[in-house]
Structures are given as C-alpha cells and as structure tokens.
Amino acid sequence: MPELPEVETVCRGLAALLPGRRISGVECLNAKSFPQADSAGLIGVGFTAVRRRAKLIIIELDNGHCLLVHLKMTGQLVFVADDGERFGAGHPNDSLVNRLPDRSTRVIFRLTGATLYFNDQRKFGWILLLDTDRLAEQPFLRKLGPEPLSDTFSAEVLAQALRPRSRTSIKAALLDQTVLAGVGNIYADEALWAAEVHPARPVGSLSADDIARLWRELRVILQLSIDQGGSSDRNYVDATGQRGSYLRFARVFRRQGQLCPRCGSTIIKTRVAGRGTHLCPTCQLAPVGTTDAAAR
Ligand SMILES: [Zn+2]
Structure with a gap:
C-alpha cells in the first residue's frame, strides 16, 4: 500500500x-x-x-x-x-x-x-x-484523523487524537486512520524508533514528552520521505517513475539484524498490532512485564 x-x-x-x-x-x-x-x-x-x-x-x-x-x-x-x-x-x-x-x-x-x-x-x-x-x-x-503535515497538527492535537485509544498499543493507534491520516507501517516504525518509544506501549502510558517527540519525529520523517521522492515501499515508484529513496534513510524498517544507528544494539523484527515491527530493544524499552521476541 x-x-x-x-x-x-x-x-x-x-x-x-x-x-x-x-x-x-x-x-x-x-x-x-x-x-x-x-x-x-x-x-x-x-x-x-x-x-x-x-x-x-x-x-x-x-x-x-x-x-x-x-x-x-x-x-x-x-x-x-x-x-x-x-x-x-x-x-x-x-x-x-x-x-x-x-x-x-x-x-x-x-x-x-x-x-x-x-x-x-x-x-x-x-x-x-x-x-x-x-x-x-x-x-x-x-472519519479520518488529522493530517500529520498540516499546519494545525500540533503535539496537543496528536495527544487529543490518541486519548480515546489509551489502552491500545501506540503502534496500533498510529496505524488507525481515524486517529491519524496516512501513516502506515514504515513511518510508524521509523517515528517510534526516532522518538524512542516502544511500539507495544499502551497509549495511556506515554508521557506528554513522549507524545511531543513522536509528533516531531512523525513530521520530520514524513517530510524527509516526500523530499526524497516520496516512494518508500519497494512496490511504489514516485511520480516521475523513479523509485523513491526513503528506505535508504530508514533506520529500523527492514533493518533487522543490523546495528541501531543510535546505540549499536541489534535491531529486531517482531510483531505488534498484527504487523511486522522493527525496533531497537535498547532504545525502545518494552512495556513493563513484557520482553521482545524476534519474529520472522
Ligand atoms: Zn538503539
């Protein structure tokens, strides 16, 4: 998609x-x-x-x-x-x-x-x-949620959009188009890594600082991807028929087994919200009482 x-x-x-x-x-x-x-x-x-x-x-x-x-x-x-x-x-x-x-x-x-x-x-x-x-x-x-790149999308708007989803995982919430419009698997993983938030954390456990970092990183990453020609998934090419280059800038997506650019730990792939999910187990601490298991 x-x-x-x-x-x-x-x-x-x-x-x-x-x-x-x-x-x-x-x-x-x-x-x-x-x-x-x-x-x-x-x-x-x-x-x-x-x-x-x-x-x-x-x-x-x-x-x-x-x-x-x-x-x-x-x-x-x-x-x-x-x-x-x-x-x-x-x-x-x-x-x-x-x-x-x-x-x-x-x-x-x-x-x-x-x-x-x-x-x-x-x-x-x-x-x-x-x-x-x-x-x-x-x-x-x-039913669509706010546009993450619009001028009116603030950290407070993100916090408000997330509020009704306090018990779901932050990754599931980000993928929910009624919470936020247009964000899919790649950008959810990238933004959560950049914000140092574990994808499985319940929304309600995120601090205002966590949400503010996530808000900032979502915008930075989406804008970078647009600047790089937009295309990210291997199935998509950009408007001039060129493959986009965002994945070259991806820091966790499809990089399982490689080293985290921030801390040097090995990036793993697991499953969160039913989706293949890439994360750094050191930078993104798992919710209390859970551990990360690498998935296929
Ligand atoms: Zn790391």
Whole structure:
C-alpha cells in the first residue's frame, strides 16, 4: 500500500500537469474501477487542482465535482502527453513505461493534448465522482484523523487524537486512520524508533514528552520521505517513475539484524498490532512485564 508520502508525490506530480486540461472522452474497461464512468458527464469538463487527503488522491474539476482516486495495492496513474512527455506514478511495473493501454489499463481519460491512464493489475483500486462541497461528508473521509503535515497538527492535537485509544498499543493507534491520516507501517516504525518509544506501549502510558517527540519525529520523517521522492515501499515508484529513496534513510524498517544507528544494539523484527515491527530493544524499552521476541 502506498503511504502518505507516496500519494503526496503522485498528487504533486499530477498537480503540475492536469490543471488547464479538459476531458474529451472517458473509456472504462473495468466497470468496478469507475462505476460512474458512463453517467459522469465528464466530456468538456476541465481539471482545476489535485490534492491529497490521507491516502486518497482528489482531482478537482471545474463543474463542482471531483474524482476521488484510491490506488490500493497495484493502482497506477500514467499521464502521456501527445508530444511524448510522460509521467507515471504508482505500482512499478512495466506499464509505467510501456505502450498504453495494456492489459492492466482499467480507465482511459482522453484529455486535450494528453491521455491519463488508470492502470490497476489487481483491480482493488477505484475512482469515484463526488460533489466537491460534500466530499467531507463521505464516510471514509469524515472519519479520518488529522493530517500529520498540516499546519494545525500540533503535539496537543496528536495527544487529543490518541486519548480515546489509551489502552491500545501506540503502534496500533498510529496505524488507525481515524486517529491519524496516512501513516502506515514504515513511518510508524521509523517515528517510534526516532522518538524512542516502544511500539507495544499502551497509549495511556506515554508521557506528554513522549507524545511531543513522536509528533516531531512523525513530521520530520514524513517530510524527509516526500523530499526524497516520496516512494518508500519497494512496490511504489514516485511520480516521475523513479523509485523513491526513503528506505535508504530508514533506520529500523527492514533493518533487522543490523546495528541501531543510535546505540549499536541489534535491531529486531517482531510483531505488534498484527504487523511486522522493527525496533531497537535498547532504545525502545518494552512495556513493563513484557520482553521482545524476534519474529520472522
Ligand atoms: Zn538503539
């Protein structure tokens, strides 16, 4: 799954290319990918902006509506201009560079001077047409927690978002999109290591200082990842089709068996919140009464 930085990178890339262009045709090759394709009335409609909320791509149109896109596991948006300029983002298979449409193409948007392809090998991704003014009312958007990179996201906002989850582990809470939007496994592990907080600690056991460090590190790490091209997981490439380089900067994620850059202890991989979890057993003290066991 793409995380916040990957989707942010996709949005920034498309934001430089789509506004000002108009839709001249829509072909939907897999009905479930864009169920409203035929009834959407998109011919002649122009793009005005591209932005992100959590892991969703919001492409705003000049008719008061927007296209909401979720790439899910294998989704991909590829922009091909008539002059050959090309811009692929998402799942890093050959469709990013090959002639399109291909077997993974699900929706084709014909634009003025360009074509936008929505490719999705495994067909879990989707596109929805929604009223832009009513976007916030959508159940899956309304329930989302705060955006960790927004100006209004403070340590106090994080503390408030965590409060109802006091008995769950901090890692489970960070992964819960209703607590915080867009953070997944990689950035949760990295931020918890940087903040020296053990992932299995109950939220209620964290001090205000712990939460303040976590708040700061989450923002630093997400911003660094965006600066590095966004892509982090091996399944994702950034908006220019380049693999992102964040994992080169990762300090615990997929580094089990290597030495902690802070204290030199051996990083382990264990399971917390049902997810593979990477941590330093020295810097991140396990909750009282528990010990860390290395998992596969
Ligand atoms: Zn350490």
